């Protein structure tokens with residue numbers, strides 16, 4: 001084999017083989033990888049290869065051992081996490097970028113799409129007045145937003161925290177329903193995880209304004225700098241949306257940065273039945289959204305939006321470097337450039353924490369170009385309808401109980417039976433059996449002390465049949481478990497002993 005051919009291969013033929021294997025994967029006729037562990041693992045568990053096997057053989061191993069033993073996250077019945085398998089548009093765009101634009105900078109068409117698509121994303125989500133930057137996920141997107149908030153809070157007292165370090169006590173206000181990446185961001189930014197002060201929420205998981213006001217007043221009294229209020233536009237747990245307008249009023253009164261975490265839920269604004277819940281979004285100082293959640297991008301694409309990216313630059317600049325000779329710190333590419341290497345294009349590497357980074361805008365561009373805002377809206381409405389469908393069934397069926405009205409595409413419900421006192425344990429066991437069957441794969445969560453089954457409908461391939469299958473599976477397995485329990489007479493032993501939890505619910 002010719003050496004160069006071995007290293008580069010015939011992309012067209014090889015991609016066709018990988019594409020066929022991925023189409024087969026998407027039929028989901030294969031078993032869970034843990035079941036087939038004994039087949040693929042010994043084939044992959046080899047020593048460091050001193051001699052290569054060549055690209056044909058690598059492709060063959062990809063097709064034979066990797067792809068069929070991949071992740072259940074891509075399954076349409078998978079409703080556990082808030083990530084899904086990427087759509088075809090996402091796969092094609094990122095594959096193309098991995099070859100044609102290995103970096104997001106320079107004056108290339110890909111760098112152009114980076115900015116164009118951030119603008120599309122912002123205007124689709126009604127935050128068109130904000131400027132964006134992509135990053136790898138909601139964790140980093142929240143970090144960047146809070147980095148901007150930190151910069152803002154300290155600059156007001158004449159201090160540059162990014163250059164000189166942080167001193168003085170600051171606080172971030174968020175409910176316990178806020179994503180834990182907020183705490184981590186506070187740790188990374190040097191203000192400490194404990195600077196995140198919990199604000200009470202109501203039974204629906206929404207921030208209590210009275211408590212927010214009380215806590216801020218207390219902190220002001222104590223001379224603490226209030227750095228940011230973090231509000232959720234769709235919590236990970238239940239999809240709850242904080243009262244954004246009321247929170248924005250508190251933020252404005254006190255001059256505190258308002259960050260809105262819409263990693264999952266921001267695109268929910270497209271469902272006209274929900275738009276009113278987002279009132280106040282226009283007052284946000286920063287907002288994040290993860291295209292790799294509801295929009296169908298493969299994992300690795302998030303966006304942070306702020307009013308003025310200059311603040312992000314001051315928070316995250318790496319300072320000029322010799323090897324980035326000619327780096328231009330401005331938001332418009334040089335009009336005198338004669339070659340794509342003459343200018344870095346928009347300097348995203350100074351608005352965040354990544355220097356080398358893939359072109360992500362092309363993925364968002366492809367997703368929106370393929371189905372448009374209307375296609376995206378239809379998908380989001382469909383997913384919200386699936387949550388409502390499960391909620392209706394849970395309200396009506398005597399063996400189901402709705403634990404929380406869905407706000408967006410998450411529904412929290414459980415199986416109930418008068419014969420079983422410990423419903424938390426019953427639902428835990430039911431969930432375990434569901435997962436073993438490998439068809440309907442929701443997660444569980446706690447809703448006001450009750451263990452809930454928690455489907456989050458999000459996948460581009462998830463349809464009404466998958467919600468109906470979930471309901472049918474829950475009812476069937478629930479009935480099986482109850483009859484097993486009754487047959488074993490467990491009612492009188494184990495369940496009653498640990499049942500005090502349940503009986504108090």
Ligand SMILES: *Cc1c(COP(=O)(O)O)cnc(C)c1O
Pocket residue numbers: 082136137138139140142179181234235236261262263264290302
């Ligand atoms: C998923 C999620 C995050 C974290 O995003 P990653 O992309 O997983 O890093 C942050 N906030 C909310 C509300 C989320 O749902």
